[in-house]
Amino acid sequence: MFSGFLFVFWYWFMSQLFQNYQRGAIEFVKAEGNDLFDKQGKKYLDFSTGIGVTNLGFHPQVQAALQKQAEQIWHTPNLYQNSLQEAVAAKLIGDKDYLAFFCNSGAEANEAAIKLARKARAKQDIITFQNSFHGRTFGSMSATGQEKIKTGFGDLVPHFHYAIFNDLDSVKDLVTENTAAVMLELVQGESGIVPAKQDFVTALADYCQKKDLLLIVDEVQTGMGRTGKLYSFQHYGIEPDIFTLAKGLANGVPAGAMLAKEQLGAVFGPGSHGSTFGGNKLAMSASSAVLDIMTEDFFQQVRKHALYLQEQLKEALKDNPKVIQIRGLGYMIGIETRADLGQLVQAARDRGLLILTAGTDVIRLLPPLTLTKKEIDQGVAVLKDIFQ
Ligand SMILES: Cc1ncc(COP(=O)(O)O)c(C=O)c1O
Structure with a gap:
Protein backbone atom coordinates (compact mmCIF):
# COMPACT_ATOMS: atom_id res chain seq x y z
CA MET A 1 0.00 0.00 0.00
CA PHE A 2 2.73 2.44 1.08
CA SER A 3 4.97 1.49 -1.83
CA GLY A 4 1.97 2.06 -4.13
CA PHE A 5 1.62 5.57 -2.73
CA LEU A 6 5.36 6.23 -3.19
CA PHE A 7 5.11 4.98 -6.74
CA VAL A 8 2.27 7.37 -7.60
CA PHE A 9 4.29 10.24 -6.07
CA TRP A 10 7.41 9.29 -8.04
CA TYR A 11 5.48 8.69 -11.22
CA TRP A 12 3.62 11.99 -11.11
CA PHE A 13 6.79 14.07 -10.67
CA MET A 14 9.43 12.08 -12.53
CA SER A 15 7.79 10.42 -15.52
CA GLN A 16 8.36 12.01 -18.90
CA LEU A 17 5.11 10.55 -20.19
CA PHE A 18 1.76 12.33 -20.46
CA GLN A 19 -0.30 11.48 -17.40
CA ASN A 20 -3.39 10.53 -19.44
CA TYR A 21 -3.47 6.98 -18.06
CA GLN A 22 -3.88 5.89 -14.46
CA ARG A 23 -1.09 3.34 -14.43
CA GLY A 24 -0.66 0.80 -11.65
CA ALA A 25 2.76 0.28 -10.07
CA ILE A 26 3.36 -3.11 -11.71
CA GLU A 27 5.34 -3.69 -14.89
CA PHE A 28 4.89 -6.97 -16.69
CA VAL A 29 8.01 -8.38 -18.26
CA LYS A 30 7.01 -11.89 -19.33
CA ALA A 31 3.93 -13.87 -20.30
CA GLU A 32 3.06 -17.53 -20.78
CA GLY A 33 -0.37 -18.68 -21.88
CA ASN A 34 -2.88 -16.87 -19.66
CA ASP A 35 -0.34 -15.77 -17.03
CA LEU A 36 1.70 -12.58 -16.80
CA PHE A 37 4.81 -12.10 -14.66
CA ASP A 38 6.01 -8.85 -13.09
CA LYS A 39 9.62 -7.76 -12.49
CA GLN A 40 9.72 -9.56 -9.15
CA GLY A 41 8.56 -12.78 -10.81
CA LYS A 42 5.07 -12.64 -9.28
CA LYS A 43 2.52 -14.47 -11.43
CA TYR A 44 -0.87 -12.96 -12.36
CA LEU A 45 -3.78 -14.79 -13.98
CA ASP A 46 -5.10 -12.49 -16.68
CA PHE A 47 -8.86 -11.85 -16.69
CA SER A 48 -8.30 -8.61 -18.61
CA THR A 49 -6.36 -9.59 -21.79
CA GLY A 50 -4.81 -6.15 -22.15
CA ILE A 51 -8.37 -4.72 -22.40
CA GLY A 52 -9.82 -7.38 -24.68
CA VAL A 53 -6.78 -7.72 -26.93
CA THR A 54 -4.81 -10.91 -26.20
CA ASN A 55 -7.96 -12.98 -26.66
CA LEU A 56 -5.93 -16.19 -27.07
CA GLY A 57 -3.55 -15.34 -24.25
CA PHE A 58 0.13 -15.45 -25.13
CA HIS A 59 -0.43 -18.29 -27.55
CA PRO A 60 2.60 -20.20 -28.91
CA GLN A 61 1.09 -20.44 -32.43
CA VAL A 62 0.74 -16.66 -32.64
CA GLN A 63 4.25 -16.22 -31.29
CA ALA A 64 5.64 -18.68 -33.86
CA ALA A 65 3.84 -16.89 -36.71
CA LEU A 66 5.29 -13.53 -35.59
CA GLN A 67 8.78 -14.95 -35.27
CA LYS A 68 8.60 -16.54 -38.73
CA GLN A 69 7.28 -13.37 -40.34
CA ALA A 70 9.88 -11.17 -38.61
CA GLU A 71 12.61 -13.32 -40.16
CA GLN A 72 11.18 -12.78 -43.66
CA MET A 294 -10.65 -19.84 -34.01
CA THR A 295 -12.49 -22.80 -35.55
CA GLU A 296 -16.14 -23.71 -34.88
CA ASP A 297 -14.97 -26.48 -32.50
CA PHE A 298 -12.88 -23.92 -30.64
CA PHE A 299 -15.91 -21.64 -30.24
CA GLN A 300 -18.08 -24.48 -28.94
CA GLN A 301 -15.56 -24.99 -26.17
CA VAL A 302 -15.34 -21.21 -25.56
CA ARG A 303 -19.12 -20.93 -25.15
CA LYS A 304 -19.17 -23.89 -22.77
CA HIS A 305 -16.39 -22.49 -20.61
CA ALA A 306 -17.77 -18.93 -20.68
CA LEU A 307 -21.12 -20.26 -19.46
CA TYR A 308 -19.32 -22.18 -16.73
CA LEU A 309 -17.54 -18.98 -15.65
CA GLN A 310 -20.82 -17.03 -15.58
CA GLU A 311 -22.56 -19.78 -13.58
CA GLN A 312 -19.69 -20.14 -11.12
CA LEU A 313 -19.57 -16.38 -10.62
CA LYS A 314 -23.31 -16.17 -10.01
CA GLU A 315 -23.07 -18.98 -7.50
CA ALA A 316 -20.03 -17.50 -5.72
CA LEU A 317 -21.51 -13.99 -5.51
CA LYS A 318 -25.16 -14.83 -4.88
CA ASP A 319 -26.51 -13.14 -1.74
CA ASN A 320 -23.48 -10.83 -1.69
CA PRO A 321 -24.88 -7.42 -0.73
CA LYS A 322 -22.15 -5.60 -2.66
CA VAL A 323 -23.18 -7.22 -5.97
CA ILE A 324 -26.13 -5.74 -7.85
CA GLN A 325 -26.08 -7.75 -11.07
CA ILE A 326 -23.88 -10.07 -13.13
CA ARG A 327 -24.45 -9.73 -16.87
CA GLY A 328 -22.77 -10.15 -20.23
CA LEU A 329 -22.33 -12.31 -23.28
CA GLY A 330 -19.73 -15.08 -23.53
CA TYR A 331 -16.45 -13.90 -22.07
CA MET A 332 -17.56 -10.25 -21.87
CA ILE A 333 -18.82 -10.09 -18.30
CA GLY A 334 -19.81 -7.20 -16.02
CA ILE A 335 -20.33 -7.35 -12.26
CA GLU A 336 -22.34 -4.29 -11.22
CA THR A 337 -21.39 -3.43 -7.67
CA ARG A 338 -21.82 -0.98 -4.80
CA ALA A 339 -18.20 -1.54 -3.74
CA ASP A 340 -15.26 0.74 -4.56
CA LEU A 341 -13.90 -0.31 -7.97
CA GLY A 342 -10.33 0.82 -7.32
CA GLN A 343 -10.12 -1.18 -4.12
CA LEU A 344 -11.51 -4.29 -5.82
CA VAL A 345 -8.99 -4.05 -8.69
CA GLN A 346 -6.12 -3.60 -6.21
CA ALA A 347 -7.32 -6.46 -3.98
CA ALA A 348 -7.50 -8.74 -7.03
CA ARG A 349 -3.99 -7.70 -8.10
CA ASP A 350 -2.65 -8.42 -4.62
CA ARG A 351 -4.10 -11.93 -4.99
CA GLY A 352 -2.60 -12.38 -8.48
CA LEU A 353 -5.66 -11.72 -10.65
CA LEU A 354 -5.95 -8.96 -13.27
CA ILE A 355 -9.43 -7.47 -13.76
CA LEU A 356 -10.87 -4.30 -15.31
CA THR A 357 -13.55 -1.74 -14.61
CA ALA A 358 -16.22 -0.25 -16.89
CA GLY A 359 -18.30 2.86 -16.29
CA THR A 360 -18.62 3.96 -12.67
CA ASP A 361 -19.86 0.80 -10.96
CA VAL A 362 -18.92 -2.28 -12.96
CA ILE A 363 -16.07 -4.76 -12.65
CA ARG A 364 -15.36 -5.90 -16.20
CA LEU A 365 -13.96 -9.34 -16.99
CA LEU A 366 -12.48 -9.92 -20.44
CA PRO A 367 -10.56 -13.16 -19.88
CA PRO A 368 -8.74 -15.12 -22.55
CA LEU A 369 -10.91 -17.46 -24.62
CA THR A 370 -8.38 -20.18 -23.82
CA LEU A 371 -9.11 -20.33 -20.07
CA THR A 372 -9.09 -23.81 -18.57
CA LYS A 373 -11.70 -24.85 -15.99
CA LYS A 374 -8.95 -24.82 -13.39
CA GLU A 375 -8.09 -21.21 -14.23
CA ILE A 376 -11.79 -20.28 -14.12
CA ASP A 377 -12.09 -21.80 -10.63
CA GLN A 378 -8.94 -19.99 -9.55
CA GLY A 379 -10.25 -16.61 -10.81
CA VAL A 380 -13.71 -17.12 -9.29
CA ALA A 381 -12.16 -17.96 -5.90
CA VAL A 382 -10.25 -14.65 -5.94
CA LEU A 383 -13.36 -12.72 -7.02
CA LYS A 384 -15.40 -14.32 -4.23
CA ASP A 385 -12.70 -13.38 -1.77
CA ILE A 386 -12.37 -9.72 -2.81
CA PHE A 387 -16.14 -9.13 -2.78
CA GLN A 388 -16.34 -10.34 0.83
C1 LIG B 1 -16.40 -0.57 -28.89
C2 LIG B 1 -15.10 0.15 -29.10
N1 LIG B 1 -14.93 0.85 -30.22
C3 LIG B 1 -13.78 1.50 -30.47
C4 LIG B 1 -12.73 1.48 -29.57
C5 LIG B 1 -11.46 2.22 -29.84
O1 LIG B 1 -10.45 1.32 -30.15
P1 LIG B 1 -8.92 1.80 -30.15
O2 LIG B 1 -8.55 2.13 -28.75
O3 LIG B 1 -8.18 0.62 -30.71
O4 LIG B 1 -8.84 2.99 -31.04
C6 LIG B 1 -12.87 0.75 -28.38
C7 LIG B 1 -11.79 0.72 -27.38
O5 LIG B 1 -11.97 0.40 -26.24
C8 LIG B 1 -14.10 0.07 -28.14
O6 LIG B 1 -14.30 -0.64 -27.02
Whole structure:
Protein backbone atom coordinates (compact mmCIF):
# COMPACT_ATOMS: atom_id res chain seq x y z
CA MET A 1 0.00 0.00 0.00
CA PHE A 2 2.73 2.44 1.08
CA SER A 3 4.97 1.49 -1.83
CA GLY A 4 1.97 2.06 -4.13
CA PHE A 5 1.62 5.57 -2.73
CA LEU A 6 5.36 6.23 -3.19
CA PHE A 7 5.11 4.98 -6.74
CA VAL A 8 2.27 7.37 -7.60
CA PHE A 9 4.29 10.24 -6.07
CA TRP A 10 7.41 9.29 -8.04
CA TYR A 11 5.48 8.69 -11.22
CA TRP A 12 3.62 11.99 -11.11
CA PHE A 13 6.79 14.07 -10.67
CA MET A 14 9.43 12.08 -12.53
CA SER A 15 7.79 10.42 -15.52
CA GLN A 16 8.36 12.01 -18.90
CA LEU A 17 5.11 10.55 -20.19
CA PHE A 18 1.76 12.33 -20.46
CA GLN A 19 -0.30 11.48 -17.40
CA ASN A 20 -3.39 10.53 -19.44
CA TYR A 21 -3.47 6.98 -18.06
CA GLN A 22 -3.88 5.89 -14.46
CA ARG A 23 -1.09 3.34 -14.43
CA GLY A 24 -0.66 0.80 -11.65
CA ALA A 25 2.76 0.28 -10.07
CA ILE A 26 3.36 -3.11 -11.71
CA GLU A 27 5.34 -3.69 -14.89
CA PHE A 28 4.89 -6.97 -16.69
CA VAL A 29 8.01 -8.38 -18.26
CA LYS A 30 7.01 -11.89 -19.33
CA ALA A 31 3.93 -13.87 -20.30
CA GLU A 32 3.06 -17.53 -20.78
CA GLY A 33 -0.37 -18.68 -21.88
CA ASN A 34 -2.88 -16.87 -19.66
CA ASP A 35 -0.34 -15.77 -17.03
CA LEU A 36 1.70 -12.58 -16.80
CA PHE A 37 4.81 -12.10 -14.66
CA ASP A 38 6.01 -8.85 -13.09
CA LYS A 39 9.62 -7.76 -12.49
CA GLN A 40 9.72 -9.56 -9.15
CA GLY A 41 8.56 -12.78 -10.81
CA LYS A 42 5.07 -12.64 -9.28
CA LYS A 43 2.52 -14.47 -11.43
CA TYR A 44 -0.87 -12.96 -12.36
CA LEU A 45 -3.78 -14.79 -13.98
CA ASP A 46 -5.10 -12.49 -16.68
CA PHE A 47 -8.86 -11.85 -16.69
CA SER A 48 -8.30 -8.61 -18.61
CA THR A 49 -6.36 -9.59 -21.79
CA GLY A 50 -4.81 -6.15 -22.15
CA ILE A 51 -8.37 -4.72 -22.40
CA GLY A 52 -9.82 -7.38 -24.68
CA VAL A 53 -6.78 -7.72 -26.93
CA THR A 54 -4.81 -10.91 -26.20
CA ASN A 55 -7.96 -12.98 -26.66
CA LEU A 56 -5.93 -16.19 -27.07
CA GLY A 57 -3.55 -15.34 -24.25
CA PHE A 58 0.13 -15.45 -25.13
CA HIS A 59 -0.43 -18.29 -27.55
CA PRO A 60 2.60 -20.20 -28.91
CA GLN A 61 1.09 -20.44 -32.43
CA VAL A 62 0.74 -16.66 -32.64
CA GLN A 63 4.25 -16.22 -31.29
CA ALA A 64 5.64 -18.68 -33.86
CA ALA A 65 3.84 -16.89 -36.71
CA LEU A 66 5.29 -13.53 -35.59
CA GLN A 67 8.78 -14.95 -35.27
CA LYS A 68 8.60 -16.54 -38.73
CA GLN A 69 7.28 -13.37 -40.34
CA ALA A 70 9.88 -11.17 -38.61
CA GLU A 71 12.61 -13.32 -40.16
CA GLN A 72 11.18 -12.78 -43.66
CA ILE A 73 9.74 -9.26 -44.05
CA TRP A 74 7.63 -7.26 -41.59
CA HIS A 75 6.35 -4.31 -43.61
CA THR A 76 5.49 -3.47 -47.19
CA PRO A 77 3.35 -0.47 -48.20
CA ASN A 78 -0.13 -0.84 -49.59
CA LEU A 79 1.29 -0.07 -53.05
CA TYR A 80 1.97 -3.78 -53.61
CA GLN A 81 0.17 -7.09 -53.40
CA ASN A 82 -0.24 -8.46 -49.88
CA SER A 83 -1.26 -12.11 -49.87
CA LEU A 84 -1.42 -12.10 -46.06
CA GLN A 85 -4.14 -9.41 -46.17
CA GLU A 86 -5.99 -11.50 -48.77
CA ALA A 87 -5.71 -14.59 -46.55
CA VAL A 88 -6.94 -12.78 -43.42
CA ALA A 89 -9.81 -11.17 -45.36
CA ALA A 90 -10.85 -14.61 -46.65
CA LYS A 91 -10.79 -16.06 -43.12
CA LEU A 92 -12.78 -13.13 -41.70
CA ILE A 93 -15.37 -13.17 -44.47
CA GLY A 94 -15.82 -16.87 -45.28
CA ASP A 95 -18.61 -17.34 -47.83
CA LYS A 96 -20.28 -13.97 -47.10
CA ASP A 97 -20.17 -11.03 -49.50
CA TYR A 98 -18.01 -8.51 -47.63
CA LEU A 99 -14.85 -6.62 -48.54
CA ALA A 100 -12.13 -5.76 -46.01
CA PHE A 101 -10.03 -2.65 -45.37
CA PHE A 102 -7.18 -2.99 -42.87
CA CYS A 103 -5.92 -0.34 -40.47
CA ASN A 104 -4.30 -0.23 -37.02
CA SER A 105 -6.87 0.44 -34.30
CA GLY A 106 -10.54 0.51 -33.39
CA ALA A 107 -10.85 4.27 -33.76
CA GLU A 108 -9.29 4.10 -37.22
CA ALA A 109 -11.63 1.28 -38.25
CA ASN A 110 -14.62 3.34 -37.09
CA GLU A 111 -13.33 6.40 -38.96
CA ALA A 112 -13.28 4.26 -42.10
CA ALA A 113 -16.85 3.07 -41.42
CA ILE A 114 -18.11 6.63 -40.87
CA LYS A 115 -16.41 7.91 -44.03
CA LEU A 116 -17.70 4.98 -46.09
CA ALA A 117 -21.28 5.43 -44.86
CA ARG A 118 -21.35 9.18 -45.50
CA LYS A 119 -19.88 8.84 -48.99
CA ALA A 120 -22.02 5.84 -49.93
CA ARG A 121 -25.27 7.59 -49.10
CA ALA A 122 -24.12 11.17 -49.92
CA LYS A 123 -25.70 12.05 -46.57
CA GLN A 124 -24.03 13.13 -43.34
CA ASP A 125 -26.20 12.23 -40.35
CA ILE A 126 -25.31 9.14 -38.34
CA ILE A 127 -27.31 7.91 -35.36
CA THR A 128 -25.29 6.39 -32.53
CA PHE A 129 -26.31 5.64 -28.92
CA GLN A 130 -26.09 7.23 -25.50
CA ASN A 131 -23.32 5.63 -23.40
CA SER A 132 -21.62 4.21 -26.49
CA PHE A 133 -17.86 4.25 -27.03
CA HIS A 134 -16.30 4.33 -30.49
CA GLY A 135 -12.80 5.76 -29.96
CA ARG A 136 -10.68 8.84 -29.33
CA THR A 137 -10.11 10.36 -32.78
CA PHE A 138 -12.33 13.30 -33.73
CA GLY A 139 -14.78 11.25 -35.79
CA SER A 140 -14.99 8.27 -33.45
CA MET A 141 -15.06 10.54 -30.38
CA SER A 142 -17.88 12.56 -31.91
CA ALA A 143 -19.76 9.32 -32.57
CA THR A 144 -19.33 8.39 -28.89
CA GLY A 145 -22.40 9.02 -26.71
CA GLN A 146 -20.57 10.00 -23.50
CA GLU A 147 -19.95 13.66 -22.66
CA LYS A 148 -16.95 12.97 -20.41
CA ILE A 149 -14.97 11.61 -23.38
CA LYS A 150 -15.57 14.74 -25.42
CA THR A 151 -15.26 17.77 -23.13
CA GLY A 152 -12.51 20.30 -23.66
CA PHE A 153 -11.68 19.52 -27.27
CA GLY A 154 -13.70 22.26 -28.95
CA ASP A 155 -15.99 21.69 -31.91
CA LEU A 156 -16.75 18.07 -32.62
CA VAL A 157 -17.54 16.48 -35.98
CA PRO A 158 -21.19 17.46 -36.54
CA HIS A 159 -24.12 15.29 -37.66
CA PHE A 160 -23.99 12.61 -34.97
CA HIS A 161 -27.24 12.10 -33.04
CA TYR A 162 -27.58 9.91 -29.96
CA ALA A 163 -30.54 7.58 -29.51
CA ILE A 164 -31.38 5.64 -26.35
CA PHE A 165 -29.84 2.16 -26.35
CA ASN A 166 -32.45 -0.63 -26.69
CA ASP A 167 -35.15 1.89 -27.69
CA LEU A 168 -36.15 1.79 -31.36
CA ASP A 169 -38.61 4.69 -31.07
CA SER A 170 -35.76 6.95 -29.99
CA VAL A 171 -33.94 5.98 -33.21
CA LYS A 172 -37.02 6.68 -35.33
CA ASP A 173 -37.38 10.10 -33.70
CA LEU A 174 -33.89 11.06 -34.91
CA VAL A 175 -34.11 9.77 -38.48
CA THR A 176 -34.48 12.43 -41.20
CA GLU A 177 -33.93 12.48 -44.97
CA ASN A 178 -30.25 13.29 -44.18
CA THR A 179 -29.62 10.10 -42.18
CA ALA A 180 -26.98 7.82 -43.70
CA ALA A 181 -26.50 5.20 -41.01
CA VAL A 182 -27.08 3.82 -37.55
CA MET A 183 -24.00 2.68 -35.63
CA LEU A 184 -23.94 0.60 -32.44
CA GLU A 185 -22.09 -1.80 -30.17
CA LEU A 186 -24.15 -4.94 -29.54
CA VAL A 187 -22.72 -5.10 -26.04
CA GLN A 188 -21.81 -1.63 -24.80
CA GLY A 189 -18.38 -2.29 -23.32
CA GLU A 190 -16.73 0.79 -21.88
CA SER A 191 -19.89 2.09 -20.24
CA GLY A 192 -20.61 -1.08 -18.23
CA ILE A 193 -21.18 -4.30 -20.27
CA VAL A 194 -24.74 -3.71 -21.38
CA PRO A 195 -25.98 -6.20 -24.00
CA ALA A 196 -28.49 -5.08 -26.65
CA LYS A 197 -31.87 -6.81 -26.45
CA GLN A 198 -32.67 -9.33 -29.18
CA ASP A 199 -36.06 -7.71 -30.05
CA PHE A 200 -34.47 -4.31 -30.35
CA VAL A 201 -31.69 -5.53 -32.64
CA THR A 202 -34.04 -7.50 -34.90
CA ALA A 203 -36.42 -4.55 -35.20
CA LEU A 204 -33.56 -2.09 -35.74
CA ALA A 205 -32.07 -4.21 -38.53
CA ASP A 206 -35.52 -4.44 -40.22
CA TYR A 207 -36.10 -0.72 -39.83
CA CYS A 208 -32.66 0.15 -41.31
CA GLN A 209 -33.39 -2.07 -44.29
CA LYS A 210 -36.80 -0.49 -44.89
CA LYS A 211 -35.44 3.04 -44.60
CA ASP A 212 -32.30 2.24 -46.63
CA LEU A 213 -30.06 3.22 -43.70
CA LEU A 214 -26.68 1.53 -43.39
CA LEU A 215 -26.34 -0.54 -40.23
CA ILE A 216 -22.84 -0.30 -38.75
CA VAL A 217 -21.85 -2.63 -35.91
CA ASP A 218 -18.77 -1.68 -33.88
CA GLU A 219 -17.25 -5.10 -33.06
CA VAL A 220 -13.99 -3.63 -31.80
CA GLN A 221 -14.51 -5.06 -28.30
CA THR A 222 -17.20 -7.67 -29.00
CA GLY A 223 -15.52 -9.21 -32.05
CA MET A 224 -12.82 -11.86 -32.48
CA GLY A 225 -14.59 -14.43 -30.34
CA ARG A 226 -15.02 -12.28 -27.24
CA THR A 227 -18.73 -13.15 -26.91
CA GLY A 228 -18.36 -16.82 -27.88
CA LYS A 229 -18.78 -16.37 -31.63
CA LEU A 230 -16.35 -14.74 -34.06
CA TYR A 231 -18.67 -11.69 -34.26
CA SER A 232 -21.33 -10.72 -31.72
CA PHE A 233 -23.86 -10.02 -34.51
CA GLN A 234 -23.93 -13.78 -35.16
CA HIS A 235 -25.76 -14.20 -31.82
CA TYR A 236 -28.44 -11.79 -32.99
CA GLY A 237 -29.04 -13.29 -36.44
CA ILE A 238 -28.33 -10.08 -38.34
CA GLU A 239 -25.82 -9.11 -41.04
CA PRO A 240 -24.65 -5.51 -40.72
CA ASP A 241 -23.83 -3.49 -43.84
CA ILE A 242 -20.57 -2.46 -42.22
CA PHE A 243 -18.68 -3.74 -39.17
CA THR A 244 -15.41 -2.89 -37.51
CA LEU A 245 -12.75 -4.92 -35.70
CA ALA A 246 -9.53 -4.27 -33.79
CA LYS A 247 -8.39 -5.36 -30.28
CA GLY A 248 -8.25 -9.20 -30.64
CA LEU A 249 -7.75 -9.13 -34.42
CA ALA A 250 -3.99 -9.73 -34.20
CA ASN A 251 -3.93 -10.77 -30.52
CA GLY A 252 -1.82 -7.80 -29.44
CA VAL A 253 -0.09 -6.59 -32.58
CA PRO A 254 -1.86 -3.33 -33.57
CA ALA A 255 -4.48 -4.11 -36.21
CA GLY A 256 -7.95 -2.93 -37.15
CA ALA A 257 -10.37 -3.73 -39.95
CA MET A 258 -13.50 -2.33 -41.53
CA LEU A 259 -15.64 -4.84 -43.40
CA ALA A 260 -18.51 -3.78 -45.61
CA LYS A 261 -20.94 -5.37 -48.02
CA GLU A 262 -19.48 -5.86 -51.50
CA GLN A 263 -21.93 -3.45 -53.11
CA LEU A 264 -20.28 -0.63 -51.13
CA GLY A 265 -16.89 -1.49 -52.66
CA ALA A 266 -16.95 1.17 -55.36
CA VAL A 267 -17.32 3.93 -52.71
CA PHE A 268 -13.70 3.48 -51.65
CA GLY A 269 -11.97 3.64 -55.04
CA PRO A 270 -8.24 4.30 -55.50
CA GLY A 271 -7.01 7.25 -53.42
CA SER A 272 -10.25 7.64 -51.44
CA HIS A 273 -8.96 6.29 -48.13
CA GLY A 274 -5.83 4.66 -46.77
CA SER A 275 -3.41 3.85 -43.96
CA THR A 276 0.39 3.57 -44.10
CA PHE A 277 0.69 0.73 -41.62
CA GLY A 278 -2.74 -0.83 -42.18
CA GLY A 279 -2.58 -4.57 -42.83
CA ASN A 280 1.15 -4.64 -42.06
CA LYS A 281 2.72 -8.06 -42.72
CA LEU A 282 3.60 -8.62 -39.07
CA ALA A 283 0.06 -7.82 -37.90
CA MET A 284 -1.48 -9.95 -40.65
CA SER A 285 0.75 -12.93 -39.85
CA ALA A 286 -0.54 -12.81 -36.25
CA SER A 287 -4.10 -12.34 -37.42
CA SER A 288 -3.88 -15.27 -39.78
CA ALA A 289 -2.61 -17.49 -36.96
CA VAL A 290 -5.40 -16.22 -34.67
CA LEU A 291 -8.07 -17.10 -37.22
CA ASP A 292 -6.61 -20.57 -37.80
CA ILE A 293 -7.10 -21.27 -34.08
CA MET A 294 -10.65 -19.84 -34.01
CA THR A 295 -12.49 -22.80 -35.55
CA GLU A 296 -16.14 -23.71 -34.88
CA ASP A 297 -14.97 -26.48 -32.50
CA PHE A 298 -12.88 -23.92 -30.64
CA PHE A 299 -15.91 -21.64 -30.24
CA GLN A 300 -18.08 -24.48 -28.94
CA GLN A 301 -15.56 -24.99 -26.17
CA VAL A 302 -15.34 -21.21 -25.56
CA ARG A 303 -19.12 -20.93 -25.15
CA LYS A 304 -19.17 -23.89 -22.77
CA HIS A 305 -16.39 -22.49 -20.61
CA ALA A 306 -17.77 -18.93 -20.68
CA LEU A 307 -21.12 -20.26 -19.46
CA TYR A 308 -19.32 -22.18 -16.73
CA LEU A 309 -17.54 -18.98 -15.65
CA GLN A 310 -20.82 -17.03 -15.58
CA GLU A 311 -22.56 -19.78 -13.58
CA GLN A 312 -19.69 -20.14 -11.12
CA LEU A 313 -19.57 -16.38 -10.62
CA LYS A 314 -23.31 -16.17 -10.01
CA GLU A 315 -23.07 -18.98 -7.50
CA ALA A 316 -20.03 -17.50 -5.72
CA LEU A 317 -21.51 -13.99 -5.51
CA LYS A 318 -25.16 -14.83 -4.88
CA ASP A 319 -26.51 -13.14 -1.74
CA ASN A 320 -23.48 -10.83 -1.69
CA PRO A 321 -24.88 -7.42 -0.73
CA LYS A 322 -22.15 -5.60 -2.66
CA VAL A 323 -23.18 -7.22 -5.97
CA ILE A 324 -26.13 -5.74 -7.85
CA GLN A 325 -26.08 -7.75 -11.07
CA ILE A 326 -23.88 -10.07 -13.13
CA ARG A 327 -24.45 -9.73 -16.87
CA GLY A 328 -22.77 -10.15 -20.23
CA LEU A 329 -22.33 -12.31 -23.28
CA GLY A 330 -19.73 -15.08 -23.53
CA TYR A 331 -16.45 -13.90 -22.07
CA MET A 332 -17.56 -10.25 -21.87
CA ILE A 333 -18.82 -10.09 -18.30
CA GLY A 334 -19.81 -7.20 -16.02
CA ILE A 335 -20.33 -7.35 -12.26
CA GLU A 336 -22.34 -4.29 -11.22
CA THR A 337 -21.39 -3.43 -7.67
CA ARG A 338 -21.82 -0.98 -4.80
CA ALA A 339 -18.20 -1.54 -3.74
CA ASP A 340 -15.26 0.74 -4.56
CA LEU A 341 -13.90 -0.31 -7.97
CA GLY A 342 -10.33 0.82 -7.32
CA GLN A 343 -10.12 -1.18 -4.12
CA LEU A 344 -11.51 -4.29 -5.82
CA VAL A 345 -8.99 -4.05 -8.69
CA GLN A 346 -6.12 -3.60 -6.21
CA ALA A 347 -7.32 -6.46 -3.98
CA ALA A 348 -7.50 -8.74 -7.03
CA ARG A 349 -3.99 -7.70 -8.10
CA ASP A 350 -2.65 -8.42 -4.62
CA ARG A 351 -4.10 -11.93 -4.99
CA GLY A 352 -2.60 -12.38 -8.48
CA LEU A 353 -5.66 -11.72 -10.65
CA LEU A 354 -5.95 -8.96 -13.27
CA ILE A 355 -9.43 -7.47 -13.76
CA LEU A 356 -10.87 -4.30 -15.31
CA THR A 357 -13.55 -1.74 -14.61
CA ALA A 358 -16.22 -0.25 -16.89
CA GLY A 359 -18.30 2.86 -16.29
CA THR A 360 -18.62 3.96 -12.67
CA ASP A 361 -19.86 0.80 -10.96
CA VAL A 362 -18.92 -2.28 -12.96
CA ILE A 363 -16.07 -4.76 -12.65
CA ARG A 364 -15.36 -5.90 -16.20
CA LEU A 365 -13.96 -9.34 -16.99
CA LEU A 366 -12.48 -9.92 -20.44
CA PRO A 367 -10.56 -13.16 -19.88
CA PRO A 368 -8.74 -15.12 -22.55
CA LEU A 369 -10.91 -17.46 -24.62
CA THR A 370 -8.38 -20.18 -23.82
CA LEU A 371 -9.11 -20.33 -20.07
CA THR A 372 -9.09 -23.81 -18.57
CA LYS A 373 -11.70 -24.85 -15.99
CA LYS A 374 -8.95 -24.82 -13.39
CA GLU A 375 -8.09 -21.21 -14.23
CA ILE A 376 -11.79 -20.28 -14.12
CA ASP A 377 -12.09 -21.80 -10.63
CA GLN A 378 -8.94 -19.99 -9.55
CA GLY A 379 -10.25 -16.61 -10.81
CA VAL A 380 -13.71 -17.12 -9.29
CA ALA A 381 -12.16 -17.96 -5.90
CA VAL A 382 -10.25 -14.65 -5.94
CA LEU A 383 -13.36 -12.72 -7.02
CA LYS A 384 -15.40 -14.32 -4.23
CA ASP A 385 -12.70 -13.38 -1.77
CA ILE A 386 -12.37 -9.72 -2.81
CA PHE A 387 -16.14 -9.13 -2.78
CA GLN A 388 -16.34 -10.34 0.83
C1 LIG B 1 -16.40 -0.57 -28.89
C2 LIG B 1 -15.10 0.15 -29.10
N1 LIG B 1 -14.93 0.85 -30.22
C3 LIG B 1 -13.78 1.50 -30.47
C4 LIG B 1 -12.73 1.48 -29.57
C5 LIG B 1 -11.46 2.22 -29.84
O1 LIG B 1 -10.45 1.32 -30.15
P1 LIG B 1 -8.92 1.80 -30.15
O2 LIG B 1 -8.55 2.13 -28.75
O3 LIG B 1 -8.18 0.62 -30.71
O4 LIG B 1 -8.84 2.99 -31.04
C6 LIG B 1 -12.87 0.75 -28.38
C7 LIG B 1 -11.79 0.72 -27.38
O5 LIG B 1 -11.97 0.40 -26.24
C8 LIG B 1 -14.10 0.07 -28.14
O6 LIG B 1 -14.30 -0.64 -27.02
